[in-house]
Amino acid sequence: MSNTPGHMSFFELLEALQQPGCALCRLVAGGTRRRLEALLYESVNDVGFRELWRKTRGYCHRHSWMLADTGHTLGLAILYEALIEHWGERLLEAAPALPCPVCSDEQRAGRDHLDTLIKGWDEPRLAEAWAASDGLCGPHVRLARQVARPAAVRDAIAAHSAKRLCEMTSDLRALIESFDYRHEPASDERVKLAWHRAMEKIIGHRDLPEPPHRRR
Ligand SMILES: [Zn+2]
Numbered sequence: 001m002s003n004t005p006g007h008m009s010f011f012e013l014l015e016a017l018q019q020p021g022c023a024l025c026r027l028v029a030g031g032t033r034r035r036l037e038a039l040l041y042e043s044v045n046d047v048g049f050r051e052l053w054r055k056t057r058g059y060c061h062r063h064s065w066m067l068a069d070t071g072h073t074l075g076l077a078i079l080y081e082a083l084i085e086h087w088g089e090r091l092l093e094a095a096p097a098l099p100c101p102v103c104s105d106e107q108r109a110g111r112d113h114l115d116t117l118i119k120g121w122d123e124p125r126l127a128e129a130w131a132a133s134d135g136l137c138g139p140h141v142r143l144a145r146q147v148a149r150p151a152a153v154r155d156a157i158a159a160h161s162a163k164r165l166c167e168m169t170s171d172l173r174a175l176i177e178s179f180d181y182r183h184e185p186a187s188d189e190r191v192k193l194a195w196h197r198a199m200e201k202i203i204g205h206r207d208l209p210e211p212p213h214r215r216r
């Protein structure tokens with residue numbers, strides 16, 4: 001995959017950096033949602049897809065519920081009928097032998113988006129968007145610590161992300177004080193959601209798992 005400016009992934013990242021929260025979480029979660037939607041609309045009867053679906057016995061807990069959130073009743077009914085007809089009661093007795101394919105895709109997507117950030121690091125538009133951004137969440141900072149080269153970029157990613165984390169205490173303090181009867185209730189959305197932004201910054205987006213630790 002090319003990550004030179006001009007490539008789609010570069011502009012996607014640029015756009016995501018201008019939104020609140022961790023840009024990598026935003027891109028990975030958005031990609032998964034689009035993929036699950038498309039799958040239910042286009043691939044339910046695809047022979048190759050159906051074979052993989054049977055082999056993996058569907059998806060993990062998290063991705064099954066994301067699939068349910070698409071609200072595509074017919075596709076969901078077809079997929080679960082196929083699983084029960086193939087595996088029967090074994091579905092309840094043993095865990096699947098294969099990992100959830102959507103989880104594997106998300107790990108790859110996180111790495112790809114991080115690569116785009118690193119390769120575009122010296123590009124002025126990206127540098128400007130990064131400097132104004134909220135930085136990365138805890139899981140993605142740890143991923144960058146493991147894989148980002150050179151060390152100067154790795155350290156810069158971690159330092160900016162940590163700075164943004166520590167800055168959150170002023171909004172958290174303002175939110176806490178807004179509950180005191182002597183203060184005005186919070187009206188600023190950033191303050192009202194300060195607890196949510198802080199939690200997401202530390203643990204990552206709601207729908208994303210911790211990237212796997214590098215095997216040594
Ligand atoms: Zn993240």
Ligand SMILES: [Zn+2]
Nearest residue numbers: 060063100103
């Ligand atoms: Zn999964």
